[in-house]
Amino acid sequence: MRVAVTGARGRLGHAIVQALEDAPFSGPAGPTAWARDAFDLDTPDLIATRLDRDRPEVVVHAAAWTDVDGCALDPGLAMQRNALATGVLATACAGRGIDLLVVSTNEVFDGTRADGPPYESTAPRSPANPYGASKAEGERLAELAFAARPGAALGIARTAWLFGRPGHDYPSRILDAAVRARQVGEPLRLVDDEWGTPTYIADVADAVVELLAEDAVAGVHHLINAGLTSRAGWARDALERGGLEVDTVDVPSSTWERPSRPPRWGVLAPTPLPSREPMRSWQAAMADYAPSLLRALGGRV
Numbered sequence: 407m408r409v410a411v412t413g414a415r416g417r418l419g420h421a422i423v424q425a426l427e428d429a430p431f432s433g434p435a436g437p438t439a440w441a442r443d444a445f446d447l448d449t450p451d452l453i454a455t456r457l458d459r460d461r462p463e464v465v466v467h468a469a470a471w472t473d474v475d476g477c478a479l480d481p482g483l484a485m486q487r488n489a490l491a492t493g494v495l496a497t498a499c500a501g502r503g504i505d506l507l508v509v510s511t512n513e514v515f516d517g518t519r520a521d522g523p524p525y526e527s528t529a530p531r532s533p534a535n536p537y538g539a540s541k542a543e544g545e546r547l548a549e550l551a552f553a554a555r556p557g558a559a560l561g562i563a564r565t566a567w568l569f570g571r572p573g574h575d576y577p578s579r580i581l582d583a584a585v586r587a588r589q590v591g592e593p594l595r596l597v598d599d600e601w602g603t604p605t606y607i608a609d610v611a612d613a614v615v616e617l618l619a620e621d622a623v624a625g626v627h628h629l630i631n632a633g634l635t636s637r638a639g640w641a642r643d644a645l646e647r648g649g650l651e652v653d654t655v656d657v658p659s660s661t662w663e664r665p666s667r668p669p670r671w672g673v674l675a676p677t678p679l680p681s682r683e684p685m686r687s688w689q690a691a692m693a694d695y696a697p698s699l700l701r702a703l704g705g706r707v
């Protein structure tokens with residue numbers, strides 16, 4: 407099966423390419439890694455030529471403008487990159503009978519529900535910030551494109567709170583902040599009213615490979631590790647794994663001034679994979695990631 411991956415130099419895109427390289431169904435040539443020079447979200451019309459040249463049977467669309475605060479400051483550009491470009495890609499794929507898996511986010515939901523249950527894959531989209539709105543519109547445009555040209559399969563794979571190599575993620579930022587807080591003798595402030603599921607990039611990549619291998623791309627998938635926690639809970643897990651002792655204080659997210667307001671309750675209900683094996687707990691995934699996380703921290707602990 408010829409698979410192309412957009413955003414192939416991004417954190418998730420790169421992990422998906424790596425996982426596909428080990429998948430027998432990718433064939434000897436392996437996956438086609440499309441970085442920005444192959445599919446630029448600012449010039450999406452060029453994708454038609456690229457599709458005709460590389461002739462993938464499936465495209466995994468992991469490229470996106472993921473700077474949520476940047477999106478809040480320029481919602482028009484967010485729509486262009488995350489919604490319209492996805493729509494152009496989907497139209498080009500549907501017209502050629504190419505399956506498409508669009509990577510999306512828990513931020514398509516506003517996170518205002520306070521009654522406890524997670525968001526099911528069937529729940530109506532209700533984005534609360536420009537990043538979420540642009541991703542939700544990307545989903546909608548992809549659905550319209552495939553409804554207009556039935557034949558190939560469209561999948562939407564939502565995930566959340568990604569962590570993993572090469573870092574630059576929430577656990578790395580927390581450990582860096584803890585080192586700084588200890589140096590200046592101040593408590594580390596942790597947000598305790600934002601909830602979600604930390605999810606390991608490598609596990610999402612494996613889940614995507616499973617969907618492709620089992621010809622189960624179609625539909626809306628929630629690919630997240632098992633369990634849930636608050637930002638503060640996740641931070642404490644990382645601090646413990648790092649053996650970093652620092653005073654902490656819980657604060658509401660409203661104490662942080664930022665252009666984008668993340669969902670308070672960003673919890674997705676996981677969808678079953680073809681194997682029916684649930685994804686492992688986020689803590690088990692953090693345990694796997696910890697050695698690389700701590701190496702990146704170097705001798706600063």
Ligand SMILES: NC(=O)c1ccc[n+]([C@@H]2O[C@H](COP(=O)([O-])OP(=O)(O)OC[C@H]3O[C@@H](n4cnc5c(N)ncnc54)[C@H](OP(=O)(O)O)[C@@H]3O)[C@@H](O)[C@H]2O)c1
Pocket residue numbers: 412413414415416417418419441442445446447448467468469470471472487509510511512541564565566567568569
């Ligand atoms: N990070 C999370 O916690 C999270 C949570 C839920 C869903 N997601 C979704 O997961 C997917 C991958 O996210 P990630 O965390 O791997 O993000 P990332 O590391 O920022 O990767 C995004 C990729 O998109 C590419 N890109 C950005 N702007 C582009 C443009 N104008 N034209 C072409 N390519 C462009 C980047 O290219 P360069 O390498 O050239 O910059 C990069 O390869 C996205 O769809 C995101 O919405 C992420």
